[in-house]
Amino acid sequence: xxxxxxxxxxxxxxxxxxxxxxxxxxxxFLDRESTIPLYKQLIDxxxxxxxxxxxxxxxxxxxxxxxxxxxxxxxxxVERCYEQLLAEGYIxxxxxxxxxxxxxAVSCLHYKGSQGVRSPKHPASTVxxxxxxxxxxxxxxxHSWKKSVSLSYDFHLDRLCKPSDEFGExxxxxxxxxxxxxxxxxxxxxxxxxxxxxxxxxxxxxxxVLDECQRVGFEDPGYPRSREIFTLxxxxxxxxxxxxxxxxxxxxxxxxxxxxxxxxxSHHYPLxxxxxxxxxxxxxxxxxxxxxYIIEDDYDSEFHYTTEPLPSLHALxxxxxxIYMGTFSRSFLPSLRLSYMILxxxxxxxxxxxxxxxxQTVSSSQQLALADFxxxxxxxxxxxxxRTMYTKxxxxxLNELKHSFGDTIHIHGHLAGxxxxxxxxxxxxxxQLIEEADAAGVKVYPTSHAYLSDTPxxxxxxxxxxxxxxxxxxxxxxxxxxxxx
Ligand SMILES: Cc1ncc(COP(=O)(O)O)c(C=O)c1O
Numbered sequence: 001x002x003x004x005x006x007x008x009x010x011x012x013x014x015x016x017x018x019x020x021x022x023x024x025x026x027x028x029f030l031d032r033e034s035t036i037p038l039y040k041q042l043i044d045x046x047x048x049x050x051x052x053x054x055x056x057x058x059x060x061x062x063x064x065x066x067x068x069x070x071x072x073x074x075x076x077x078v079e080r081c082y083e084q085l086l087a088e089g090y091i092x093x094x095x096x097x098x099x100x101x102x103x104x105a106v107s108c109l110h111y112k113g114s115q116g117v118r119s120p121k122h123p124a125s126t127v128x129x130x131x132x133x134x135x136x137x138x139x140x141x142x143h144s145w146k147k148s149v150s151l152s153y154d155f156h157l158d159r160l161c162k163p164s165d166e167f168g169e170x171x172x173x174x175x176x177x178x179x180x181x182x183x184x185x186x187x188x189x190x191x192x193x194x195x196x197x198x199x200x201x202x203x204x205x206x207x208x209v210l211d212e213c214q215r216v217g218f219e220d221p222g223y224p225r226s227r228e229i230f231t232l233x234x235x236x237x238x239x240x241x242x243x244x245x246x247x248x249x250x251x252x253x254x255x256x257x258x259x260x261x262x263x264x265x266s267h268h269y270p271l272x273x274x275x276x277x278x279x280x281x282x283x284x285x286x287x288x289x290x291x292x293y294i295i296e297d298d299y300d301s302e303f304h305y306t307t308e309p310l311p312s313l314h315a316l317x318x319x320x321x322x323i324y325m326g327t328f329s330r331s332f333l334p335s336l337r338l339s340y341m342i343l344x345x346x347x348x349x350x351x352x353x354x355x356x357x358x359x360q361t362v363s364s365s366q367q368l369a370l371a372d373f374x375x376x377x378x379x380x381x382x383x384x385x386x387r388t389m390y391t392k393x394x395x396x397x398l399n400e401l402k403h404s405f406g407d408t409i410h411i412h413g414h415l416a417g418x419x420x421x422x423x424x425x426x427x428x429x430x431x432q433l434i435e436e437a438d439a440a441g442v443k444v445y446p447t448s449h450a451y452l453s454d455t456p457x458x459x460x461x462x463x464x465x466x467x468x469x470x471x472x473x474x475x476x477x478x479x480x481x482x483x484x485x
Contacts, residue, residue: 023060023061023062023063023066023098024055024059024060024061024062025062026045026046026049026055026061026062026067027070028041028042028045028046028071029045030042030071030073038073038077039077039078039080039081039084040081042077042078042081043081043084043085046061046081046085046090046091047085047090050090050101050103051103055101055103056101056103057101057102057103058100058101059100059101060097060098060099060100060101061082061091061098061099061100061101063098064078064079064082082099085099086099089102089103090102090103091103127441127442127443128441128442128443128467128471128474128475128478129442129443129466129467130419130442130443130444130445130461130462130463130464130466130467130475131443131445131463131466132417132418132419132445132461132462132463132464132465133329133330133334133463133465133466134334134463134465134466134467135332135333135334135465135466136465136466136467136468138468139385139386139389139465140333141378141381141382141385144373144376144378144382145333145369145373145378148369148370148372148373148376148378149365149366149369151369151372152365152366152368152369152371152372153365155368156364156365156368159364159368160364160365160368163359163360163364164359164360164362164364164367165360166352166355166356166358166359166360167191167193167194167195167351167352167355167360168193168194168195168196168340168360168362168367169195169364169367169368169371170190171368171371171375172195172367172368172370172371172374173190173191173193173194173195173340174189174190174193175371175374175375176190176193176195176326176340177189177190177192177193177342179374179379180312180314180324180326180342183301183302183309184298184301184309184311184312184314184315184324185311185312185314185315186312186314186315186324186342187314187315188314188324188342191348192342192343192344192345192348193340193341193342194340194341194342194343194351194355195338195339195340195360195362195367196339196340196341196360196361196362197337197338197339197361197362198327198329198337198339199225199226199297199299199325199327199329199339200225200226200229201339201361202325202339202340202341203226203229203295203325204229204233205351205354205355205358206295206323206341207229207230207233207235208233208354209343209347209350209351209354210260210293210347212259213235213259213260213292213293214235214236214259215235215236215238215256215257215258215259215260216230216235216236216237216238216258216259216260216261216262217238217240217252217253217256217258217260217261217262217292218230218237218238218239218240218261218262218452219239219240219242219248219262219263219264219268219269220239220240220241220242220451220452220453221242221269221270221271221447221450221451221452222242222262222264222269222450222452223262223264223269223270223297223450224449224450226262226297227262227452230262235260237452238252238256238258239252239452239453240252240253240256240258240261241453242268242271242273244271244273247268247273247275247276247279248263248265248275248279248283250279250282250283250286253283253286253287253289253290253292254286254289254290257290257292258290258292259290259291259292259293260292260293260294260295261283261287261292261293261294261295262294262295262297263275263283263294263295263296263297263313264296264297264298264299265279265280265283265296265298265312265313266298266301266304266309266310266312266416267299267300267301267304267416267417269297269299269450270413270421270447270450270461271412271413271421272412272413272414272415272416272417272419272420272421273413274310274415274416275310276310277310277311280310280311280313280316281316283313284313284316284317284318284319284322287321288319288321292321293321293322293323294313294317294321294322294323295323295325296312296313296314296322296323296324296325297325298312298324298325298326299325299326299327299329299330300330300331300416300417300418301416302330302331302383302386302387303330303331303386303387303390303416303417303418304415304416305387305390305391305394305414305415305416306415309416312324314342320344320345320346321344322344323341323342323343323344323347324341324342325339325340325341325342326339326340326341326342327339327340328370330417330418330465331383331386332370332379332382336366336370337362338362338366338367338370390418390464390465392469393464393465393467393469393472394414394418394420394464396469396472396473397420397462397464397472397476398411398414398420400472400473400476400477401420401422401462401476404476404477404479404480405422405424405480405483405484407425408424408425408426408484409422409423409424409425410422410423410425418463418464418465419461419462419463419464419465420461420462420464421447421459421460421461421462422459422460422462423456423457423458423459424458424459424460424483425458426458426483426484428458428483429457429458430446430447430448430455430457430458430459430460431446433458433460433483434446434460436482436483437478437479437482437483439482440478440479440481440482441478442475442478442479442482444460444461444462444479445460445461445462445463446460446461447459447460447461
């Protein structure tokens with residue numbers, strides 16, 4: 001066991017012990033109309049909670065007085081209940097201290113562990129997870145991030161004692177505006193930047209703002225979470241076909257006439273292709289022809305390996321019809337849940353009104369910490385480091401795949417982002433491949449859920465950002481054993 005794991009366990013046990021010294025707070029529902037006496041209802045409540053594991057061995061029961069006060073019942077009722085539980089061995093009495101749960105063959109800590117955690121199919125150590133949304137903790141700039149978090153409290157405590165600006169902390173919005181200008185050519189200012197918790201949430205708010213837009217042109221295949229959100233909000237989703245060679249088929253925009261178009265031009269989800277400059281200009285023109293807004297989802301454009309990223313659609317747009325979306329989930333930390341969008345001037349008043357209702361959803365301390373992190377240039381350093389690291393990991397993954405599978409797979413979608421796609425030519429379907437991988441302790445991910453129309457027979461996504469180089473090598477070896485027997 002690693003030293004810091006031991007440390008965590010010691011702290012965990014100490015906390016459990018500390019908790020057990022205090023009376024637990026319970027809120028049983030007692031039915032005063034029932035023919036079952038109250039003390040019996042109380043007994044049932046305690047027993048059920050002990051069986052369920054909510055009340056665990058060593059926990060201290062409320063005193064007779066506090067429970068009778070809380071529930072407005074007599075102390076005698078509580079006393080009868082405790083006596084019965086004592087007699088049946090469910091609780092024990094500690095002189096001058098109180099009553100404690102005595103139920104459970106093993107100690108409460110073990111009990112919680114075995115009840116609270118579902119037993120994994122494989123021991124955790126053998127699961128190699130090729131999820132493209134994970135970040136490897138070894139790559140995370142823990143030291144400098146902790147410094148930023150701490151500084152956010154040291155310097156902004158007054159600020160943190162009041163609610164955040166509805167659009168997010170101004171300093172962060174200003175730094176995001178600078179960043180998207182430098183990295184993506186998005187010419188904007190802090191006033192146009194809205195910070196929100198996750199792309200899905202930001203998109204939901206945008207749907208309310210664009211209430212009049214009912215027909216959404218959506219890439220097929222495309223990002224299923226966003227598509228589901230449109231459907232949930234009762235928008236009509238019309239597929240815009242994405243061809244392997246040609247990319248987005250613009251003719252579909254003219255034939256379906258959507259009033260809102262959602263695209264991932266810089267790194268198509270899931271195919272991994274990117275829209276040419278020519279196609280971007282044509283897309284803007286097509287949207288203008290049919291009078292549609294465009295949502296540009298630029299979720300992982302930080303990671304382009306072989307070529308410079310092309311300017312964003314926003315940078316090329318002339319009209320006030322484009323909403324740009326970005327996130328720190330891929331480039332920094334998925335659990336931060338910090339995403340943003342850049343709105344055209346015409347939509348700002350409606351968004352301002354809406355945010356008075358919803359308020360800001362990302363913790364101000366995390367926003368201010370991120371602002372500090374960006375201001376101290378740690379963000380730029382981190383991005384450069386991650387680009388180098390991901391290039392290395394991707395090279396290892398490609399080599400391992402080629403070496404292990406040769407012509408039995410076709411690799412694509414690897415020019416950007418922390419994942420690659422493989423078409424598996426082994427006469428097995430997507431589901432079978434995923435299940436066989438799972439049984440060998442490896443997680444790989446489908447693409448079929450991204451399609452509205454025909455799905456490819458067996459194309460899988462393999463992300464590498466959450467893994468070490470050694471994990472990648474072991475993972476591909478295990479996949480080979482699982483698939484090519
Ligand atoms: C196409 C696409 N857009 C956006 C996101 C980011 O989502 P979030 O900001 O909720 O992490 C992802 C992440 O997986 C994605 O694949």
